[in-house]
Amino acid sequence: xxxxxxxxxxxxxxxxASVQAQVANKVxxxxxxxxxxxxxxxxxDLLETDTxxxxxxxxxxxxxxxxxxxxPNDDTEIKAVTRVENAIDGFWGAGITFQLRELYARxxxxxxxxxxxxxxxxxxTPYTLxxxxxxxxxxxxxxxxxxxxxxxxxxxxxxxxxxxQGLEAEWxxxxxxxxxxMTFHGLVSKNRQTDYFSLPDRLLAFGRIGVxxxxxxNLQFQAIxxxxxxxxxxxxxxxxxxxAGSALISTGATAGQMNWRLDLESGLSSVRYAxxxxxxxxxxxxxxxxxxxxxxxxxxxxxxxxAYRDVGPDYRAPGAQSRRLNPGxxxxxxxxxxxxxxxxxxxxxxxxxxxxxxxxxxVTELTAFNPVWENAEAYGQATPNRRGLSTRLxxxxxxxxxxEGRASASWLTEIRGEGxxxxxQFLTLEGSGLLRVSGFTxxxxxxxxxxxxxxxxxxxxxxxxxxxxRLNSFQAEAGLQWEIYPRLDLLGxxxxxxxxxxxxxxxxxxxxxxxFYDDFQADLSEIWWSGGLQYRFSDTMxxxxxxxxxxxxxxxxxxxxxxxxxxVVLYNLFF
Amino acid sequence: MKALNFSHRLPLLFAAMFSVLSLFSCRELEPEGPExxxxxxxxxxxxxxxxxxxxxxxxxGQTVEFSAELSVRTPWSLSIRSIETxxxxxxxxxxxxIMGDVARWNGSVTFAPLFSAGEHVVATMTFSxxxxxxxxxxxxxxxxxxxxxxxxxxxxxxxxxxxVFETFSEFQFEETSNGIESLFPAAIGDNYWYxxxxxxxxxxxxxxMRITATxxxxxxxxxxxxxxxxxxxFNVFVFGAGAPNTQLVIDFQEDDxxxxxxxxxxxxxxxxxxxxxxTGWRIISFPYSATALSTNGGLGNIDANGKRExxxxxAIQFILLSAAGQNDNPVGFGLDHAIFSINGPFEP
Numbered sequence: 001x002x003x004x005x006x007x008x009x010x011x012x013x014x015x016x017a018s019v020q021a022q023v024a025n026k027v028x029x030x031x032x033x034x035x036x037x038x039x040x041x042x043x044x045d046l047l048e049t050d051t052x053x054x055x056x057x058x059x060x061x062x063x064x065x066x067x068x069x070x071x072p073n074d075d076t077e078i079k080a081v082t083r084v085e086n087a088i089d090g091f092w093g094a095g096i097t098f099q100l101r102e103l104y105a106r107x108x109x110x111x112x113x114x115x116x117x118x119x120x121x122x123x124x125t126p127y128t129l130x131x132x133x134x135x136x137x138x139x140x141x142x143x144x145x146x147x148x149x150x151x152x153x154x155x156x157x158x159x160x161x162x163x164x165q166g167l168e169a170e171w172x173x174x175x176x177x178x179x180x181x182m183t184f185h186g187l188v189s190k191n192r193q194t195d196y197f198s199l200p201d202r203l204l205a206f207g208r209i210g211v212x213x214x215x216x217x218n219l220q221f222q223a224i225x226x227x228x229x230x231x232x233x234x235x236x237x238x239x240x241x242x243x244a245g246s247a248l249i250s251t252g253a254t255a256g257q258m259n260w261r262l263d264l265e266s267g268l269s270s271v272r273y274a275x276x277x278x279x280x281x282x283x284x285x286x287x288x289x290x291x292x293x294x295x296x297x298x299x300x301x302x303x304x305x306x307a308y309r310d311v312g313p314d315y316r317a318p319g320a321q322s323r324r325l326n327p328g329x330x331x332x333x334x335x336x337x338x339x340x341x342x343x344x345x346x347x348x349x350x351x352x353x354x355x356x357x358x359x360x361x362x363v364t365e366l367t368a369f370n371p372v373w374e375n376a377e378a379y380g381q382a383t384p385n386r387r388g389l390s391t392r393l394x395x396x397x398x399x400x401x402x403x404e405g406r407a408s409a410s411w412l413t414e415i416r417g418e419g420x421x422x423x424x425q426f427l428t429l430e431g432s433g434l435l436r437v438s439g440f441t442x443x444x445x446x447x448x449x450x451x452x453x454x455x456x457x458x459x460x461x462x463x464x465x466x467x468x469x470r471l472n473s474f475q476a477e478a479g480l481q482w483e484i485y486p487r488l489d490l491l492g493x494x495x496x497x498x499x500x501x502x503x504x505x506x507x508x509x510x511x512x513x514x515x516f517y518d519d520f521q522a523d524l525s526e527i528w529w530s531g532g533l534q535y536r537f538s539d540t541m542x543x544x545x546x547x548x549x550x551x552x553x554x555x556x557x558x559x560x561x562x563x564x565x566x567x568v569v570l571y572n573l574f575f
Numbered sequence: 576m577k578a579l580n581f582s583h584r585l586p587l588l589f590a591a592m593f594s595v596l597s598l599f600s601c602r603e604l605e606p607e608g609p610e611x612x613x614x615x616x617x618x619x620x621x622x623x624x625x626x627x628x629x630x631x632x633x634x635x636g637q638t639v640e641f642s643a644e645l646s647v648r649t650p651w652s653l654s655i656r657s658i659e660t661x662x663x664x665x666x667x668x669x670x671x672x673i674m675g676d677v678a679r680w681n682g683s684v685t686f687a688p689l690f691s692a693g694e695h696v697v698a699t700m701t702f703s704x705x706x707x708x709x710x711x712x713x714x715x716x717x718x719x720x721x722x723x724x725x726x727x728x729x730x731x732x733x734x735x736x737x738x739v740f741e742t743f744s745e746f747q748f749e750e751t752s753n754g755i756e757s758l759f760p761a762a763i764g765d766n767y768w769y770x771x772x773x774x775x776x777x778x779x780x781x782x783x784m785r786i787t788a789t790x791x792x793x794x795x796x797x798x799x800x801x802x803x804x805x806x807x808x809f810n811v812f813v814f815g816a817g818a819p820n821t822q823l824v825i826d827f828q829e830d831d832x833x834x835x836x837x838x839x840x841x842x843x844x845x846x847x848x849x850x851x852x853x854t855g856w857r858i859i860s861f862p863y864s865a866t867a868l869s870t871n872g873g874l875g876n877i878d879a880n881g882k883r884e885x886x887x888x889x890a891i892q893f894i895l896l897s898a899a900g901q902n903d904n905p906v907g908f909g910l911d912h913a914i915f916s917i918n919g920p921f922e923p
Contacts, residue, residue: 052820052898196803313607339819341850385607416604419611467611504615506608514608516648516669519615 030067031081032153033573036060037088040333044551044562052339059333060088065101076107116168121161122187124208124222127267127288127311128244129319131160132380134358135373136351136495139432139452141479143493143530146544146572147353153574154355157324162362164189164204183210191362194232200239201232204319204362220248224319226364238276242364244269244317246288259296266290269316271512279511286312288382301396306389313385313416316512318364320382327370329357338560346370348495349528349550349564366512372473372499372522375458376412376426388412388426402439407431418506419517420467424460429453445483452477458503471501471522481534489534491546497526523555532568540574613671614648621646624653624700624710633682633690634719641678641698643710645671653678655698658714660760661855662688682721683922687762687812687856687911691720723763723923727810728799730791730891730913733766739790740768744782752907753782753895762812762856762911763923771816771907774897781895781906786913788889795835797888800917804864804885810921814909815853821906823849826892827866831879837889843868844875845883850898851908860920 037060042053067081081102104118123129137148156163166189174181185208192202206224213219223245230239246267252260266289273279292307330336330343331350346357351373359367369378377383390410397404408430414423432452438445454475462468480492505518532546550564622644631637641653648671655664663686666678680698682690690696698712731738733755742753756769772781788797799807813823824846831842845866849859863885869875880887891913897906914921 313604340852417606419606419608419614421606463612466615504611516609517611517614 026071028069028071029575030069030079031065031575033064033571033575034150035062035569035571037569038333038566039568040564040566042334042337042562042564045558046337046560046562049559050338052341053334053337057333058088062086062088067102075109075111076105078105079103113169113171115170118165119156120164120166120168120187120189121156121158122164122168122189122206123159123161124206124224124319125220125246125248125265126160126381127265127290127315127320128222128224128246128317129162129206130380130382131157131162131322131324132320132377132382133160134324134351136348136475136477138430138454138475139450139477139479140434141450141477141493141495142448142481142489142534143479143491143532143544143546144352144477144495146534146542146570150572151352151355151358155324155358155360157358162319162322163360164191166190166204180212180214182212184208185210191226194229196232196234198233198236200236201229202364203227203229206319216251216253218248218250220250222246222248224317226318226362238279239272239274240276240364241272242269242316242318243272244315244319252294257297257299259298261294261296263292263294264290269314271316273511280513284314284316284512286314286316286384288312288315290381301398303392303394303396305392305394307391308389309381310387310415311382311384313414315382315384316364317382318362321366321379321384322359322362323367323369323379324358325351325369325373326357326359326367327373328368332356333566334564337562347528347550347552347564348497348526349548349566352495352528364512365510366508368505371458371471371503371505371520372497372524374456375471375473375503376410376428376456385414385416385418386412386426387415400439402436403434405431405433418514419504420460420463422460422463422467424458424469427455427457427459429455445486446481446489447483448479448481450477450479458501467504469501469503471499471503473497473499473522487536489536491530491532491534491544493530495528497524499524521556525551525553525555527551541572543569543571545569609648612647616647618649618702618705618708619646620644620708620710624698624712626698626712626715628715629713630716630718631682632719633717633721634692637719638682639680639715640675641666641673641680641700641712643673643678643700645673647671649705650703651700652703653698653700655680655696657690658695658697660688660691660694662686662690662694664690682717685857687858687923688760689720689723689763689923690717692717721923724916724921726917727921728792728797728915730811730915731768731786732764732912733761733768733910734764739787741785741787742782743785744772745780753784756909759814759909762814762858762909764911767812767814767909767911768893769814769907769909770893770895771905772895773905774820779896779898781897783892783894785890785892791891795889796830796833796886797915799885799915802884802886804883805862806918807863807885808860808916808918808920809847809863809891809913810858810860810916811913812856812909812911813849813851813859814856814911815851816905816907816909817854818904818906819852820898820904821851821908822896822898823851823908824892824894824896825849826869826875826894827863827888828875828890828892829878829880829884829887830889831884831887833887835889839874841877841879842875843878843880843883844871844892845869846875856909856911858921858923860916 040057042055063085065081065083067079070078083099083101086096102119104116106116108114168187170185172181172183188205191204194201204226208222211219225243227241228239246265248265250263268287271284288311290309295304327346331346331354334344337344388411392408395405410428412426417423435449437447456473458469458471460469476496478494482490484490499522501522503520505520506514507516507518509515528550530546530548534542534544536542546568548566553561624643627640631639648669650669653666662684664680665685668677670677684690694717695714697714700710702708752769752771755766757766761767770782788794826844826846828837829843830837846869847861847866868878893910897904
């Protein structure tokens with residue numbers, strides 16, 4: 001009897017060890033952690049008349065994302081990320097929230113079909129399904145990047161994709177002769193949840209066929225449909241469907257020391273409304289054309305990009321025209337100001353730091369934008385009613401990669417006037433550079449300087465002076481990262497916005513038709529300074545302490561000018 | 576990328592396709608949207624403000640149609656005011672031809688008290704972009720008032736002497752009033768609830784009043800015909816006493832475990848904050864979905880079920896606060912006709 005027990009315990013021990021070994025191979029962990037403490041103080045002319053706004057604020061949060069990756073077999077992966085978050089004033093667990101942040105299963109079925117179920121990052125082309133970058137990202141300043149990474153992480157901005165929840169499948173056929181291969185890719189996801197009464201469910205579905213004809217020729221066809229599901233809301237039988245499709249032809253070759261590539265994309269969109277009395281009776285339809293020519297000189301690390309585009313005024317592709325940044329959102333720090341407690345306008349400092357100002361979902365409306373941030377391409381490359389040329393030059397640096405530079409320019413014009421026959425013209429000039437001083441001096445520690453400049457001009461000649469538009473926006477960003485002790489950096493950064501002029505902002509109804517204009521005036525200067533220290537435990541784990549000063553001078557309402565001083569301690573970890 | 580023979584011809588092919596598509600893109604298009612000159616052109620009044628009747632019986636379903644014509648589209652505001660009580664109805668728009676349903680008045684009110692039979696009203700149209708231009712209508716006599724909308728779940732009209740109200744306050748404050756009053760005209764009926772005090776200790780909370788579902792509806796929790804929180808609206812007339820630091824918080828306490836008792840440390844309270852910075856009566860309406868979980872530790876900030884549930888509201892609290900950072904300020908408001916409505920706001 002006793003020997004049986006010993007055998008049983010031995011077997012149990014062996015089995016446990018075996019399971020642990022298997023689990024170690026099949027389970028891995030990932031996640032993120034963050035601790036943020038933020039003390040702010042507001043001052044300036046505003047306080048001479050504002051007796052209501054609290055002068056100081058102390059905010060913060062501690063959160064931890066814990067992800068488990070399970071691989072039950074070689075072809076399957078399951079991932080779940082849970083979040084525990086506690087506001088800094090939620091003492092003794094009072095402010096704790098728990099949520100499931102991410103969940104998906106993916107794998108390869110039968111060794112043929114790649115599939116994913118759950119949370120999926122989806123993108124097609126910049127004219128069909130694309131998450132265009134937000135404003136103020138024309139250079140990388142280390143002092144600001146840690147905050148920008150948090151904004152991207154919190155809002156699921158992975159490259160240019162939109163986070164969707166649904167089902168995705170992709171498979172490829174290879175051919176022995178003729179074309180080389182064909183790829184089929186499809187996705188269905190839920191874009192909006194019904195309220196069961198008046199708001200119907202909305203789905204997103206796309207299909208893509210890629211044809212690899214030869215090393216020098218690729219074809220790609222895609223179609224996307226964002227549509228409401230009839231009868232999913234009891235008291236609403238309205239239906240809206242936004243469809244867009246395009247064909248992309250790419251070719252390229254090597255000629256001497258030069259590689260060239262030509263991409264031509266063209267497509268159509270159609271918006272259909274049914275059972276809505278006030279909706280347009282006819283479908284809203286339009287098309288776009290985009291031709292991009294790229295030349296690369298590999299030995300010189302030089303890339304040149306020339307492009308022409310024509311995006312029709314009625315071209316509607318919500319998957320590519322939804323904005324990230326919401327200019328009407330309320331900033332988390334000092335949300336309201338003045339004695340009337342009006343919403344404090346978003347500043348450049350909020351744009352860099354405040355994750356809550358950003359939109360995570362695809363919407364079918366052309367939403368509001370701030371023209372002093374971006375006026376030419378407020379809805380990304382697929383901004384409707386634009387035609388023109390753009391060029392971009394990128395130099396990846398000398399052989400030691402001590403210097404890097406970019407320059408770009410675009411000349412765009414409207415195709416159809418807004419409220420007038422006169423057309424707006426947009427000129428955008430942008431340049432940025434990075435200088436690695438250590439590379440010249442032979443220091444073994446980092447000393448990087450970066451600078452980015454951006455100027456945008458909007459012009460429209462007016463009849464009788466009424467419809468005239470003159471708007472100039474200048475943006476600049478500069479930064480310093482100096483490693484004063486191994487892994488300990490001295491950081492400095494400055495971001496500047498100056499804008500002056502006027503615009504007429506279109507106010508649109510629920511069918512994206514213009515029904516009024518806002519007479520927009522700007523005479524504004526914002527400058528944001530930041531300086532501090534950063535300790536890099538690793539490439540994905542930093543502790544930074546920075547002091548920031550944000551000065552806002554609005555000459556159109558000088559009594560509301562203010563200076564915001566913030567001391568921030570941030571510990572950020574990805575693993 | 577290695578060049579293939581036929582790839583030399585591809586740029587020509589592309590150029591041809593591109594030319595064809597570019598030809599299509601030479602479009603002749605009419606301007607989009609309303610003409611700018613129609614909005615930002617010279618402003619003048621083409622036809623002054625008139626109305627289609629000089630007496631109206633709203634109880635018989637009659638309405639008053641106001642008409643005017645402007646040279647441009649510009650934001651306008653039509654304020655219909657009772658000469659006797661100061662009750663006001665505000666209609667806004669930006670049309671240049673004002674007629675038909677654009678400015679039709681059905682007897683409803685924006686700033687209480689309600690319009691009553693026998694009152695005289697005058698309408699005034701103003702323009703935010705042209706403050707020097709104002710139009711005034713002739714006097715209109717109300718011969719019959721608009722009946723209150725039917726339906727909804729009345730929380731309290733503060734007229735029933737038998738209804739139970741639980742009051743509470745913080746001792747540091749001079750709480751001068753927290754009860755039913757009739758010092759000035761009520762929004763509806765004769766009485767209203769009045770809270771008034773003074774922040775004299777740099778604190779925020781002044782006093783509060785609680786109404787349970789039992790005292791309002793006779794049920795353990797408020798019962799609605801829907802559990803959709805977007806469809807259940809809470810409405811209350813709020814009288815601003817001219818004390819700009821006044822804040823009103825409306826708490827909805829949820830009996831998460833449906834045991835008939837609300838435990839603030841374990842069960843959720845969802846609230847809605849209003850800055851009472853006006854003078855006179857105004858109706859406040861919001862859907863239950865607009866409320867947020869309390870952030871007061873131990874006072875409803877933990878929801879046992881982790882979600883807002885409109886079918887578990889056991890009581891409603893009205894809290895008088897003084898705006899944070901202020902001291903020694905008078906604060907106060909009146910409350911009248913607190914009512915839940917379904918599918919939309921209460922429109923008296």
